[in-house]
Amino acid sequence: MKPSRREFIKKAALLTTGTGLMSSSWASPRLSPNERINVGLIGCRNQGFYVLKEFLQTGRVNCLGICDVDQTVLEDKAAELKKDFQQVPRMYKDFRKLLEDKDIDAVIIGTPDHWHCLQTVYACQAGKDVYVEKPLANSIGECNVMLDASRKYGRVVQVGQQQRSSPIWEGVMDYVKAGTIGTLRKVNIWANFNYGIGSLKQEDQAVPVGVDFASWLGPAPDRSFNPTRFHGNWRHFWDYGGGLMTDWGVHLLDMALWAKDISAEPKEIMAYGKNLSFSDYSRETYDTMSVLYPTENYLISWNHTAGHQSGPYDMPYGVEFIGDKATVVADRGNWSVKTGDSNDTEQAMLEAAKFRKKSSHSDVGNHVRNFLDCIASRDKPNCSIETGRNVALYAHMGNIAARSGDGKITWQAERQSFDNSKAANALIMPQYRNAWKLPSI
Secondary structure, three states: OOOOHHHHHHHHHHHHOOOHHHOOHHHOOOOOHHHOEEEEEEOOOOHHHHHHHHHHHOOOEEEEEEEOOEHHHHHHHHHHHHHHHOOOOEEEOOHHHHHOOOOOOEEEEOOOHHHHHHHHHHHHHOOOEEEEOOOOOOOHHHHHHHHHHHHHOOOOEEEOOHHHHOHHHHHHHHHHHOOOOOOEEEEEEEEOOHHHHOEEOOOOOOOOOOEOHHHHHOOOOOOOOOHHHOOOOHHHOOOOOOHHHHHOHHHHHHHHHHOOOOOOOOOEEEEEEEOOOOOOEEOOOOOEEEEEEEOOOOEEEEEEEOOOOOOHHHOOEEEEEEEOOOEEEEOOOOEEEEOOOHHHHHHHHHHHHHHOOOOOOOHHHHHHHHHHHHHHHOOOOOOOHHHHHHHHHHHHHHHHHHHOOOOEEEEEOOOOEEOOOHHHHOOOOOOOOOOOOOOOO
16 A cells, blocks of 8 residues: 555655754754645745744755745745755745645744634644744734644644754753742743844835735725734734744743743733833833733743843843742843852853753754654644644733733633723734635534
């Protein structure tokens, strides 16, 4: 009997599993084209294309199709794939046509947040596994639909929170969980970035040649074209994204949850968010924000101040794990231990060295390899849809607490709604427009 393609992929994966962390990305085992996993990319301009390149560098992947609503982006990326990887994928302007290709095993979704839900659900229905960029979706309700779809159709979904595959953060978690800092009392998170203020205001303009703007808007409300809401800027508007809170928040809040392996949804959220500066810049999401998440045993605190890149410990972003014996301070590049006493700190750093881990791949490269392994094994990936959904709820609820005007909101997980806040509950699910309809799973 001829083996199925799934069985063939599984056998090919066994040849590469366990080798990824020991070799450079370019030195990874190269499989023949017939042994490789076939992928397609939806959303080619920025992060999605970077992720695709990490896929191709494993030597375990063919790219059969790429899709983008901007013809210039589509053609430029196709040329780059041919030059650098000798890959000649089919080009699509409509992602649904890409999903009709039965030879594609998995898709990468690198589109703006407001598209993640529909594209992931349609991919699951088409029998594709999914690597979807973070945040999982642009609303709580959409996250729930995506979770239901992945389970109903039995698909592997990896959310692009690559810190879950990072040796830096794995070392931090092992160190904190070992009890070396004592009882964890509080996790402080900050993310201060220039880009969080958006871009200088401009008048509406004609849609650029080659751009299908109606398809870019998709289920979001209809509106005229403005470059301050388009490429690279869309995440500062509620219809498409959630600003720094959902861009960096899902990465860093996830570390606060991972430290205690929290899978429970938040119960109480207190937030302040305002636009207090840079009035000549175009945005709706907040340049200044603070959010508190009380958990059963410790407090999580989020802060961001857009428009400059400085913060505690002279770090523009970071996570501070405060215990009753010591504090760990971490970012994507390194982590350190503070005790308040130089001698104790020196000893703590020596102890911390035992927990440090390294990899010859980037965090995204490790995340991609984990996903490819799980396509074959059908195991849960490092950032499963359950993990991605949970932290997305934390980030969205921070925004909702501020946007609703309530400042403090409480969440009932059993009902999937907020207590006594019509304004907050109105933000759980977006209203899709025209022919686009949120699937019912």
